[in-house]
Amino acid sequence: MHLGRTTLSKFLIQQLDGIENARELGALLVYVAAAVKAISAMTAKGALSGMHGKVETQNVHGEVQAKLDVIANDVLLRSSEWGGLVAGMASEEVDEPYPIPPQYPRGRFLLIFDPLDGSSNADVNVSVGTIFSILRHDRPEAPLLQDYLQQGREQVAAGYAIYGPSTMLVLTVGKGTHGFTLDREIGNFILTHPQMTIPADTGEFAINTSNARFWEAPVHRYVTECQAGRTGERGRDFNMRWIASMVAEVHRILIRGGVFMYPKDTKDPGKPGRLRLMYEASPIAMLIEQAGGRASTGRQRLLEVKPTELHQRVPVILGSANEVARIERYHVEHDAGHDGPFVSPLFNERSLFRPEARG
Numbered sequence: 001m002h003l004g005r006t007t008l009s010k011f012l013i014q015q016l017d018g019i020e021n022a023r024e025l026g027a028l029l030v031y032v033a034a035a036v037k038a039i040s041a042m043t044a045k046g047a048l049s050g051m052h053g054k055v056e057t058q059n060v061h062g063e064v065q066a067k068l069d070v071i072a073n074d075v076l077l078r079s080s081e082w083g084g085l086v087a088g089m090a091s092e093e094v095d096e097p098y099p100i101p102p103q104y105p106r107g108r109f110l111l112i113f114d115p116l117d118g119s120s121n122a123d124v125n126v127s128v129g130t131i132f133s134i135l136r137h138d139r140p141e142a143p144l145l146q147d148y149l150q151q152g153r154e155q156v157a158a159g160y161a162i163y164g165p166s167t168m169l170v171l172t173v174g175k176g177t178h179g180f181t182l183d184r185e186i187g188n189f190i191l192t193h194p195q196m197t198i199p200a201d202t203g204e205f206a207i208n209t210s211n212a213r214f215w216e217a218p219v220h221r222y223v224t225e226c227q228a229g230r231t232g233e234r235g236r237d238f239n240m241r242w243i244a245s246m247v248a249e250v251h252r253i254l255i256r257g258g259v260f261m262y263p264k265d266t267k268d269p270g271k272p273g274r275l276r277l278m279y280e281a282s283p284i285a286m287l288i289e290q291a292g293g294r295a296s297t298g299r300q301r302l303l304e305v306k307p308t309e310l311h312q313r314v315p316v317i318l319g320s321a322n323e324v325a326r327i328e329r330y331h332v333e334h335d336a337g338h339d340g341p342f343v344s345p346l347f348n349e350r351s352l353f354r355p356e357a358r359g
Contacts (some may be wrong), residue, residue: 006191008033008169008180014334015173021108025134025156025173028085028109030134031187032159033169035079039072039130040167040182043122069093072115072130086111087137090310092279096243097310109156110135111146117160127164129247140206148310152282152303159287162251168305170196170254170287177254177291197295198293199257202320206241206249207261210353211359214265218330221339223320246275250284250318254291259319259327263298264327273297273315277307281316294324298331 005046014030016022073093080086081098084105089098094116100106113132123126134157165180168190179193182254182301205226213222226238241258243249249260262274275281285295285302295302295318305314317327333339 005265008189008191011053011178011180011191012173015175015178019083019156019173022091024085024108027083028080028107028111028134028156029159029171029173031083031085032076032111035076036130036161036167036169037182037187038075038079039068039162040163042071042136042354043068043128043163044167046125051120060180066116066119066122068128069116069119071271072119074132076111076113077134080111081105081305085109088143088148089113090278091337092169092311095205095311097145099142106142108137110137110143111318112148112278112283114276117247118243121243121245126208126243126245127248127251129160129162129251130160131160131247131280131283133278133286145310146290148278149307151306152277152285155282155286157281160247160284161249162247164248164251168192168251170251171285172290173288174290177287179254193255195293196254198253198288198291198320199322200292202257202259202323203236204239204241204252204256204258205261206243206252206258207263209240211265211267214237214267216264216266216331216334217339218327218334219261219265221330221334222327246284248282253293253319254287257320259317259323261327262316264315271313273313275313275316277302277305277312277314278310281305284316285318288318292321293319294321296324301337301347 009030012026015024027296045262073091075087077098080089081100082104085107086100086109087106088100111134115130116128117131119127120263133155135154136156137147157173158170159169161169171178177196178191179196180189181192185191225232225234231239252258253260264273281302286297295352297315298317317324
């Protein structure tokens, strides 16, 4: 039975009550949802779609693009450019902001998106997703680059879609974080996860340990404590997860808690972080905070980072509030010189070589 269930449209009418330009914002979110349905249909076909594999082009970050990257980007642009709701758009896949074609009216919002997060996982049938952020643009003139460079706390809406066993759309308009599941029988998103809440404590963390040799000491300290489990300082066991798709990692955290870390490291000194502030970190941080979690660079609240360029990268640490606060404290102590030098347990003297064990 479909009667009585809350659809995305009904939800937006209720949630946006009292918000400035509510009708236009609701319509834009419906446009984004329509694009998500189209991308979901393409990803669900897998290799049968003929859209898997790479193309010969690279995006602005020098990364080889997947076919689905290019197609998903075009779907989002075409779905949103014509309705008079956006003044401009920006995509992780494109160097400069996308201007609205002159034949279409301009609206009051800026739409920023990562069309297919984790696209390298699509070929191995691992969940991928779309991340989006909506900002205000109240001037009648076409937006300039600096109009896009707003702090995350200025977002009016943010969300992601995850294309997995089911397609879900998770979004916030500043009144909590809510999840919708695509009912393919009726072609509509149905509210299935209202008021998603992240537990303040957790027993799971997610980080790419292949970069361990490049981490800063506070991150080493935290991960080492988790790995020590019940025999260490934390006195309890932790599980480690790593999917290499930010949307999939964040979705797990919203469902059952956890910490996701892509911290600052020394692998490429020219990059202060790996993830893009405007396309990934800011919208996800808004979702996390609206669900009761915490989102940080390790040294600053993510939503307070002021962008200086469109494709800016930042460190990202987010999830269960108490664990993220602990990691932030480790950064403060390290920067103040109060934590002492980090020593890897891998290189401690083992009993066979301790003086008391010899001869």
